Amino acid sequence: MAANPVATLPEASERSSEVRVLARGLAILRAFEPANEWRTNTELSAVAGLPKPTVSRITANLTEAGYLLYSAERAAYRLSTSVLALGFVAASYRNLVVIARPLMKAFADEHNVSVVLASPDRDSMVCNEVAHSDAMLFTLRIRAGSRLRMGQSAMGRAWIGSMGDAERDRALAKLAQADPESWSVLHGQVKSLVAQMQRRQFCVASGTVEHGTNGVAVVVDTPEGPHSFALGCAAPSSILSVARIESTVAPGLLKLKQRLEAELGAEAQAVEI
Amino acid sequence: MVRTRNPETLGRDSHLAHDPAAEVDSLRRGLELLRLFDARHRSLQVPEIASKLGLSRVTAAKLVSTLVSQNFLRAAGQEGGFEPHVACLALGRAVKRGLPVVQAAQPRMLALSQRFEVHVTLSTRDRGQMLVVEHVVPAGQVRLGLDTGARLPIASSASGRAYLWAQPKPQRSKWLESVSNDDGEGARRKSEVKAAFQELDEKGWCFMAAPVTSQTSSIATPIYAGNQVDYVLTAMAVGPAVERKLRDKVAPELLAQARMIAHDLGASA
Numbered sequence: 001m002a003a004n005p006v007a008t009l010p011e012a013s014e015r016s017s018e019v020r021v022l023a024r025g026l027a028i029l030r031a032f033e034p035a036n037e038w039r040t041n042t043e044l045s046a047v048a049g050l051p052k053p054t055v056s057r058i059t060a061n062l063t064e065a066g067y068l069l070y071s072a073e074r075a076a077y078r079l080s081t082s083v084l085a086l087g088f089v090a091a092s093y094r095n096l097v098v099i100a101r102p103l104m105k106a107f108a109d110e111h112n113v114s115v116v117l118a119s120p121d122r123d124s125m126v127c128n129e130v131a132h133s134d135a136m137l138f139t140l141r142i143r144a145g146s147r148l149r150m151g152q153s154a155m156g157r158a159w160i161g162s163m164g165d166a167e168r169d170r171a172l173a174k175l176a177q178a179d180p181e182s183w184s185v186l187h188g189q190v191k192s193l194v195a196q197m198q199r200r201q202f203c204v205a206s207g208t209v210e211h212g213t214n215g216v217a218v219v220v221d222t223p224e225g226p227h228s229f230a231l232g233c234a235a236p237s238s239i240l241s242v243a244r245i246e247s248t249v250a251p252g253l254l255k256l257k258q259r260l261e262a263e264l265g266a267e268a269q270a271v272e273i
Numbered sequence: 274m275v276r277t278r279n280p281e282t283l284g285r286d287s288h289l290a291h292d293p294a295a296e297v298d299s300l301r302r303g304l305e306l307l308r309l310f311d312a313r314h315r316s317l318q319v320p321e322i323a324s325k326l327g328l329s330r331v332t333a334a335k336l337v338s339t340l341v342s343q344n345f346l347r348a349a350g351q352e353g354g355f356e357p358h359v360a361c362l363a364l365g366r367a368v369k370r371g372l373p374v375v376q377a378a379q380p381r382m383l384a385l386s387q388r389f390e391v392h393v394t395l396s397t398r399d400r401g402q403m404l405v406v407e408h409v410v411p412a413g414q415v416r417l418g419l420d421t422g423a424r425l426p427i428a429s430s431a432s433g434r435a436y437l438w439a440q441p442k443p444q445r446s447k448w449l450e451s452v453s454n455d456d457g458e459g460a461r462r463k464s465e466v467k468a469a470f471q472e473l474d475e476k477g478w479c480f481m482a483a484p485v486t487s488q489t490s491s492i493a494t495p496i497y498a499g500n501q502v503d504y505v506l507t508a509m510a511v512g513p514a515v516e517r518k519l520r521d522k523v524a525p526e527l528l529a530q531a532r533m534i535a536h537d538l539g540a541s542a
Binding site (some may be wrong): 019021022023025026027029030032033034035036037048058061062064066067078079080081082083084085086087088090091092169 | 298299300301302304309310311312314315325335336339340342344345346354357358359360361362363364365366367368369370371372397399400404405406408420421422424506513
């Protein structure tokens with residue numbers, strides 16, 4: 001359930017009554033989150049923290065306008081599909097790459113690494129965006145559009161490791177056909193990848209992308225689905241040791257993941273203004 | 274029993290300013306304001322909002338600031354624009370989670386999309402438009418602006434025509450009248466809609482070329498819940514020569530899936 005939106009309103013005296021009516025109506029709509037169950041006026045009054053007569057007026061108004069459905073049998077309301085016309089399509093059209101670009105660059109500079117945002121495509125991970133640290137003399141030969149093999153990248157491993165059993169079995173079966181070499185590398189390590197992702201939410205890969213480089217990756221959940229993207233970073237092992245990954249880079253990467261997920265509205269309630 | 278919207282409002286102009294019978298209050302205005310945003314209008318400035326809704330800038334700014342304080346809008350870019358924010362997403366997701374038709378349709382839409390490499394859309398009527406409730410894109414293809422919350426013209430989309438066809442006669446006639454009256458293209462569109470109705474009478478689905486952009490063709494069929502139709506299932510293929518595939522291969526499967534969705538809904542009710 002969302003935090004009580006009414007509690008965030010400024011004092012009534014500071015606002016005209018017109019504005020209050022809108023704020024209260026929005027609070028009633030949000031009282032149906034997260035799963036749009038049937039609610040009576042009494043329940044809505046408790047959830048939204050508003051007097052029952054006010055709630056009754058608002059629910060009648062919202063029903064008349066087509067945003068709520070009323071069930072006479074239950075004497076209760078729920079949201080109608082018309083609510084989907086209220087900015088949903090524009091709000092969901094947030095391009096992850098656009099949001100991620102400046103954050104990835106800042107992260108690359110702060111940690112002196114290359115940062116990659118990639119999404120799974122059949123048997124490989126496709127890089128959507130790559131940011132290099134300004135301070136790096138050596139950068140990985142990866143740019144937007146590059147494909148990384150599943151078994152050889154921390155991102156592919158994080159992606160495989162974050163799946164449920166059935167989904168992973170399907171993905172691995174496809175991989176066995178399309179890229180037997182990748183599959184043979186991953187095959188024996190699946191259990192440990194799953195355990196790593198469950199325990200720490202990140203996956204470390206040592207020397208798998210290019211010889212002498214270390215990498216770490218997390219997955220990014222979007223409103224379209226879990227682990228739609230992977231976010232990883234890599235650098236020569238001389239500057240990115242496994243110890244540094246575990247102490248500072250991985251925790252930072254997890255924070256970046258949370259920030260992106262919040263920006264995308266995957267966890268709408270987590271965003272506070 | 275679920276009370277649905279008054280059939281009298283069917284086909285009425287969506288603009289509240291033209292609807293003196295409606296009680297125009299700040300709640301309705303605030304929600305009308307959110308409706309202005311879509312895939313083409315992802316960000317709007319206060320003066321644009323004021324003129325589209327026929328409000329003063331002061332009133333529009335007050336509504337915007339309330340919507341911002343409740344996370345429905347947020348400031349966007351450098352030019353003083355505003356865009357829908359996380360509360361719109363949270364509310365829309367709640368609607369989808371609570372809809373049995375989405376749960377019933379989703380796996381079937383996905384299977385249909387993968388098997389024939391077609392876009393599959395579940396839509397319902399919202400005022401004078403068809404509103405996309407769920408949309409599945411075949412792997413590796415772009416969304417073409419179709420997504421949950423997108424709206425399509427009712428008389429010139431396959432979805433809208435299948436929806437209208439399945440409505441009781443009086444409402445259907447009323448719609449046809451409003452089609453022929455609304456602009457100079459009306460007469461032509463009216464005959465297209467009638468042809469689509471005939472195809473639906475004969476086959477249970479209707480075909481339409483290029484309803485959204487050029488190079489796309491769609492077929493649509495209503496989903497029956499008892500005698501009533503609230504939702505339509507549509508398959509869309511992209512490319513120059515897709516008509517035969519849609520008519521011969523996809524159509525029988527689309528009909529079968531729509532029936533299965535209706536069956537699942539009946540079983541869960």
